[in-house]
Amino acid sequence: MIKYFLLVTIVILPLQFALNVSAGFDLVTTKVLVPVLFLFWLVRGLARKKIWIPNRVEVWLTVVFLFLSALSLVLGRDADAGFRKLLYLLSIFPVFFVVADVFRLPASAAQKALQAGREEWRRRGAVAVAASGTLAALVALGQFSLPFFVGIGKAVKIWEGLTPYFLGNSFGKLVAGNSSWLVNIGGKTLMRAFGFFPDPHNFAFFANLCLFFGLGYFFAQSKKIFKIWSGVAVCLMLTAVVLSFSRGAYLGLISGSIFFAIVFLRRSNLLGGSAVMAGLVLAAIVFLNSNIISQRLISSFNLKEGSNAERYKNWTQAVEIVRDNPLGGIGLGNYARTVKPTAADRSSIYAHNLFLDIAAETGILSALVFLALLLISIWRNVRNGDMIGLGVASGLIGFLVHSMFDTALYSPQVLVMLLVLIVFGMNTNSKFKTQNAK
Numbered sequence: 001m002i003k004y005f006l007l008v009t010i011v012i013l014p015l016q017f018a019l020n021v022s023a024g025f026d027l028v029t030t031k032v033l034v035p036v037l038f039l040f041w042l043v044r045g046l047a048r049k050k051i052w053i054p055n056r057v058e059v060w061l062t063v064v065f066l067f068l069s070a071l072s073l074v075l076g077r078d079a080d081a082g083f084r085k086l087l088y089l090l091s092i093f094p095v096f097f098v099v100a101d102v103f104r105l106p107a108s109a110a111q112k113a114l115q116a117g118r119e120e121w122r123r124r125g126a127v128a129v130a131a132s133g134t135l136a137a138l139v140a141l142g143q144f145s146l147p148f149f150v151g152i153g154k155a156v157k158i159w160e161g162l163t164p165y166f167l168g169n170s171f172g173k174l175v176a177g178n179s180s181w182l183v184n185i186g187g188k189t190l191m192r193a194f195g196f197f198p199d200p201h202n203f204a205f206f207a208n209l210c211l212f213f214g215l216g217y218f219f220a221q222s223k224k225i226f227k228i229w230s231g232v233a234v235c236l237m238l239t240a241v242v243l244s245f246s247r248g249a250y251l252g253l254i255s256g257s258i259f260f261a262i263v264f265l266r267r268s269n270l271l272g273g274s275a276v277m278a279g280l281v282l283a284a285i286v287f288l289n290s291n292i293i294s295q296r297l298i299s300s301f302n303l304k305e306g307s308n309a310e311r312y313k314n315w316t317q318a319v320e321i322v323r324d325n326p327l328g329g330i331g332l333g334n335y336a337r338t339v340k341p342t343a344a345d346r347s348s349i350y351a352h353n354l355f356l357d358i359a360a361e362t363g364i365l366s367a368l369v370f371l372a373l374l375l376i377s378i379w380r381n382v383r384n385g386d387m388i389g390l391g392v393a394s395g396l397i398g399f400l401v402h403s404m405f406d407t408a409l410y411s412p413q414v415l416v417m418l419l420v421l422i423v424f425g426m427n428t429n430s431k432f433k434t435q436n437a438k
Helices: 004-011 029-048 056-075 079-092 095-102 110-146 152-166 170-178 200-220 224-243 249-267 270-289 291-302 305-326 333-339 354-363 364-382 387-402 410-424
Strands: 017-020 025-028 180-183 189-192
Touching: 004 029, 004 095, 004 110, 004 410, 017 029, 017 152, 017 170, 025 029, 025 170, 029 079, 056 079, 056 095, 056 354, 056 364, 079 410, 095 110, 095 410, 110 200, 110 224, 110 410, 152 170, 152 189, 152 305, 200 224, 200 249, 200 387, 200 410, 224 249, 224 354, 249 387, 305 333, 305 354, 333 354, 354 364, 364 387, 364 410, 387 410
Parallel strands: none
Antiparallel strands: 017 025, 180 189
C-alpha cells in the first residue's frame, strides 16, 4: 500500500489543490499526503520493529540542514516568524526516508531474492517521475494556449479565479497580486507557461528536473515503445520549459544539457556520442535561432533591464545580511521583514538566489550543507554509471544553476521531486545501464 501511495503522490504533484481550512491558513494536498505517507511508513516500521534508514552522506546532510534550520529560530530575531517555515520543511523532508526505503536495492548476496522486486519498484518509480513531469507540461501548455482562444485579459482572470483552488485563498491572492505570469517579447505580451504552479520559475524548476530524468530514462530503454513515449515526454517538457520564458531555467537547461553531453560522450563509443552531440547541437540551433527565445536569453545579461536590476539589488541586500550575520543568520522566516519591516507574514520578498536565501536566514554553514547535498548527489549519480543516474545528475546541475537566480525550496512540489531524485540516485541499478556505456 505504501509503495502505491508513494507512486500516486509523485504522479499527482503538478495537480495539487488547496484545502482552505480557515482564513490565512492554506493547506495544499502535498503538505498533507507526505506526512500521511511518512506516518504510514513509520507505523509499519514500528510494527515490524525495524525502521530502515540508509547510512549515507546525503542522509546526514539532510539531518544537519534541518537541525540548523531549527536552531536558527533560537539564534534568530523572531522565532514565531520562522515557525511556519520550519513546519513546512518538517512536513516535506520525511519523504526522503520513505523513498530511500521503497527504492533501495539489496545490500548483500543473501538478499538477492529481493532484487527483482526492488528493481521493479524502481522502474515504476522512474515511470512515475517521468509521468509527473509530462502531466505538469501538458497542464502548462494548455494554460499557455488559453489566451489564443479567449484573449490575454480573460485568460489571466480565469487563472486568477483558479488560484484559491490550487494555491489557497491567502497565498493565491498574494500570487495574483504580484504575479509574473506575463512577459513582453518584442512588444507582444504573452502568458507564460506555469500550469498550477504559482509562477513560471517554480514550474520550470520542476519540469527541468523531470526532463533530464526522462532523458536518462529514454537512453536506458531498449524497447521501442518505451523509447517513443519517453521521447515524446521529454519533448513536451522541453517545450513547456521554453515557453515558461524563465531565463534562469534556460541557463539551467543549457548547463544540464552540456553536462549530460560531456558525460555521455566520455562513456560512449564514437558513433553513439557523435549522434547525441549532433542532436544536442541541432536542438541548440533551433532553440537559440528563435527570435523570441534569443531575445529573452540575451536580456539575462542586461543589468539595466528592470527585473535584472531588481535581482541585483536583492543579491546585494542578501550579501549584506550574510556579512552581518554569518554564523546563525537572522533566523528562518525573517528575511522579508529584515529587508522591509512592514512586510506581511507571507511576503514575496526573497533574495532570488537559493544559497543566499539559506545563508541569510540560517547561516553560511547551512547553505554550504545544502550545496554539499546537491554536489554529492551529482557525484554519486555520475559515479553509478547508469543512464538514469546521469539524468538525475544533469537535472541537479540544472537545478543548481537555476538556483543562482531563483529559490524553489519553498515550493512543495519542487522540493518533493528534488528529494525523490536525490534519493533515487543513492543506489545504482544495473538494469538501467545503457548498452553503450563502458
